[in-house]
Amino acid sequence: xxxVGASVRSCGVTKFPFRSSTMANGRTCSSTVHVDSPKAxxxxxxxxxxx
Amino acid sequence: xxxxxxxxxMLDGRHGEATRLAMKVVTAMASASEASxxxxxxxxxxxxxxxxxQASLDFAERLVTGGARVTIPTTLNVGSVDLxxxxxxxxxxxxxxxxxxxxDLYASMGCRPTWTCAPYQLAGRPSFGQHVAxxxxxxxxxxxxxxxxxxxxxxxxxxxxxxxxxxxxxAGLHLDRNRAGQILLRLNGVSxxxxxxxxxxxxxxxxxxxxAGTMVxxxxxxxxxxxxxxxxALGAAAASSGAVALFHAxxxxxxxxSLEEAFGGKEPRRVVEVTPSRxxxxxxxxxxxxxxxxxxVSVGTPHFSIDEFARLTLLLERTGIAPGVDFxxxxxxxxxxxxxxxxxxxxxxxxxxxxxxxxxxxxxPILNPSHRVVMTNSAKWAYYAPGNVGVEVVFGSLEECVxxxxxxxxRRDEALWxxx
Numbered sequence: 001x002x003x004v005g006a007s008v009r010s011c012g013v014t015k016f017p018f019r020s021s022t023m024a025n026g027r028t029c030s031s032t033v034h035v036d037s038p039k040a041x042x043x044x045x046x047x048x049x050x051x
Numbered sequence: 052x053x054x055x056x057x058x059x060x061m062l063d064g065r066h067g068e069a070t071r072l073a074m075k076v077v078t079a080m081a082s083a084s085e086a087s088x089x090x091x092x093x094x095x096x097x098x099x100x101x102x103x104x105q106a107s108l109d110f111a112e113r114l115v116t117g118g119a120r121v122t123i124p125t126t127l128n129v130g131s132v133d134l135x136x137x138x139x140x141x142x143x144x145x146x147x148x149x150x151x152x153x154x155d156l157y158a159s160m161g162c163r164p165t166w167t168c169a170p171y172q173l174a175g176r177p178s179f180g181q182h183v184a185x186x187x188x189x190x191x192x193x194x195x196x197x198x199x200x201x202x203x204x205x206x207x208x209x210x211x212x213x214x215x216x217x218x219x220x221x222a223g224l225h226l227d228r229n230r231a232g233q234i235l236l237r238l239n240g241v242s243x244x245x246x247x248x249x250x251x252x253x254x255x256x257x258x259x260x261x262x263a264g265t266m267v268x269x270x271x272x273x274x275x276x277x278x279x280x281x282x283x284a285l286g287a288a289a290a291s292s293g294a295v296a297l298f299h300a301x302x303x304x305x306x307x308x309s310l311e312e313a314f315g316g317k318e319p320r321r322v323v324e325v326t327p328s329r330x331x332x333x334x335x336x337x338x339x340x341x342x343x344x345x346x347x348v349s350v351g352t353p354h355f356s357i358d359e360f361a362r363l364t365l366l367l368e369r370t371g372i373a374p375g376v377d378f379x380x381x382x383x384x385x386x387x388x389x390x391x392x393x394x395x396x397x398x399x400x401x402x403x404x405x406x407x408x409x410x411x412x413x414x415x416p417i418l419n420p421s422h423r424v425v426m427t428n429s430a431k432w433a434y435y436a437p438g439n440v441g442v443e444v445v446f447g448s449l450e451e452c453v454x455x456x457x458x459x460x461x462r463r464d465e466a467l468w469x470x471x
Contacts, residue, residue, distance in 0.1 A: 016164055017388040021396065022406055023135050 052081055053088045061216055069117030073212035077219065080209055086220035090182055092202075095121065095214035096170045098128040098186035099207040100157040101414060102150035110208055111156040114215070119160045121214040126165040126173065128187045130154035133409045133417075134166070135384065142416035150415070162214065166409035167383035169283070169354040171198065179305055182225055184213035188290035189283070189353045189431065195297035197282050199305035201225050204296045224297055230306065231315030232299050234263050238272030239324040245467055246274050250334075250448035252281040253430035255325065256288025257333045260295050262323050269299045269313040272325075277303050280356050287353050288430035331468040337433040337446035343461040345445070346422035348452045349412045349436075351381030352429040357389050359449070364395045366453040367402045373459030377419060381407045413439050426452050426461060 060066060061074040081089060099107065131150025133139050140147045158164045165173060170185070171193045177183045177200035185191050185202040186209075194200040203223035205213060213219045223229055236259055238246075245251050259268050268289070282300065289295035299307035307313035350363070363380065372378050380399075382390075387408050390396060399406060405417075412418055413436040418425065426445040427433055433446045447455065447463045455462045 017384050018135075020135050020384070020387055020408075021391060022387065024138050 052078070052086065054078070055089070058089055058216075058218060061218075067118045069114045069119035070215055072114065072117060073119070073215040074218070076209060076212040077216055080212075081220035081222070084203075084220050084222035086222040088221050089218040090221045090225060091217055092123060092182050092184040092213055092219050094123055094177060094183045094185075095125040095210060096128060096183070096185040096187060096190055097125055097157060097162055097210045097214055098205075099211050100127050100130050100154050100162075100166075101207075102131040102146070102153045103207070107153055107207070108149060108156070111153055111160075111211075114211065115156050115159060119211075119215055121161045121211070122217045123214060124175070125162040125211075125214040126167070126170040127154075127157055127162045128166070128170075128190070129168050129410045129414065130166055131410060131415045133407050135387075135408050136406075139405065139407060139417050140415065141418075141420060154409075157211070160211070160215070162211075165383065165385075167354050167385075168352075168411065169193075169356070169383060171283075172354070172356055172383065172386065176200075182219070184210060184219050186210035188296070189287035191296050192286035192290045192298065193283055195224055195230075196286055196299065196304050197279060201230075202296075204294070229267075230297060231267065231317060232269035232307075232313045233266040233320050234268050235310075235314075235319040235322045236262060236268055236270050236325050237322060238270070239326050241272070241325070241327055241330065242469070245327070245330070247276070248448065248467065249281055249284065250428065250451075250467070251330070252277075252285040253288045253428070253446075254330050254334045254337070256285035257292045257337060257430045257434070258323075258325055258329060259285065259298060260289035260291060260293025261333075262321075263289065263293050263295050263298075265294045266320070267297050267299070268295060269301065269307065269310070269319065271301045271310060273300050273303055275302065278358075280358055283353055283356075284430070288434070291431045291434040327469060334446060334468060337430055338444060339437055340424045340443040340445045340461070342424075344424050345376060345426055345455055345459060345461050347377035347379065347418060347425045348456045349379040349381070349418070349425055349427050349432060350429065350449060350452060351379070351407070352411055352413060352427070352432040354411075355380050355382040355386060357386050357393075360386065360390050360395065362449065363453070364398050366450065367398050367404065370453065370457040372402050372404070372456045376456050376459055377422065378402065378404045378456050379407055379412050379417065380404060381411045384408050412436075416440065418442065424461075426455055428452050
């Protein structure tokens with residue numbers, strides 16, 4: 001069976017892009033990419049990104 | 052049940068409160084499945100990051116407050132919000148905030164922010180025979196069937212508990228005895244032309260799920276040219292219309308080099324002849340709309356692969372999309388990045404196609420609420436979207452989806468579904 005798709009990449013690690021030229025605001029709308037204190041998330045107020 | 056010293060230490064709280072809670076859930080699951088012990092898993096894929104209500108947040112917040120960290124490589128399934136394109140969300144802002152917050156909580160536990168239902172498209176996917184704890188039905192069936200890895204059907208909450216403890220019950224599809232085929236589906240009289248078409252596979256998967264239910268199906272008669280994307284579509288459909296977590300395709304999938312080996316030397320409980328008329332009926336059952344009216348097209352369930360983008364790019368280079376028709380493609384961030392790097396984005400911008408990442412159009416409000424009829428090439432999308440997002444659906448091939456979008460009304464090739 002042919003091995004097709006992105007899964008054939010031989011590199012061991014896939015980097016997950018946090019920017020794209022398709023983004024309207026030029027930035028991601030989440031603290032996902034820069035979590036410093038996991039526990040702080042529980043008490044932090046929700047962000048004010050466009051819904 | 053026999054627990055290792057490490058299992059007991061986790062259960063006793065010596066590794067923190069979150070680990071204690073996670074091990075409590077894992078051992079309760081082991082009792083329910085009558086497992087005699089727990090086993091290690093090499094990786095996890097977590098589905099609990101999709102917001103389903105307050106319980107989703109409560110559980111994740113309790114884990115994070117208790118200091119939860121995953122101990123094995125863990126990928127994340129789709130969330131409620133496209134974090135790169137949050138402006139696509141058309142629902143209640145408070146629900147969006149909760150969904151985004153849930154995604155952040157799971158990422159904060161050390162899960163990789165992959166946000167894809169197709170983790171098998173990432174590098175470092177499981178190897179043959181490797182035990183893993185994957186959630187998301189299409190990912191489960193792909194891991195078991197196409198990769199030959201071993202996972203039971205894990206769902207929300209148990210998935211992250213497995214990721215935190217690195218342990219699961221030795222039960223279900225982790226065991227040799229539960230992986231043998233039980234029901235045979237034999238392709239009978241299906242034309243070579245249809246066997247070569249992508250659209251066969253989601254339709255066949257729909258039949259497989261309806262017939263197999265919770266059994267392990269064996270499919271005989273698929274061509275050697277069958278691709279991973281075709282098996283992806285087959286498995287996703289079978290895991291939607293049925294509870295299929297493992298299928299064998301004779302001569303194609305790793306545990307089915309022959310019909311006899313697929314059944315582990317036993318006889319099938321039942322044999323189903325899959326005829327052209329049966330496939331045509333299944334294809335019709337995936338359509339609820341009764342006219343040629345079309346509002347939108349949605350493809351990419353499961354998430355579009357780079358090879359699927361290659362085909363769609365060629366199709367869209369030849370034609371445009373009619374005014375008034377929306378066209379969505381759901382995919383992952385890393386495949387989107389690959390699309391960008393190959394210089395294909397201009398084709399999609401030019402055609403007015405909306406690329407959706409991190410989520411999927413049938414689990415969250417992204418479609419225009421005034422749109423009533425949506426066409427898809429995914430049997431899974433066709434199965435769930437009417438109930439989830441309240442639309443009428445038309446099922447067709449990728450080519451039919453593009454042609455329909457171009458002409459502004461549903462166009463399908465009826466001749467394809469006849470026999471030889």
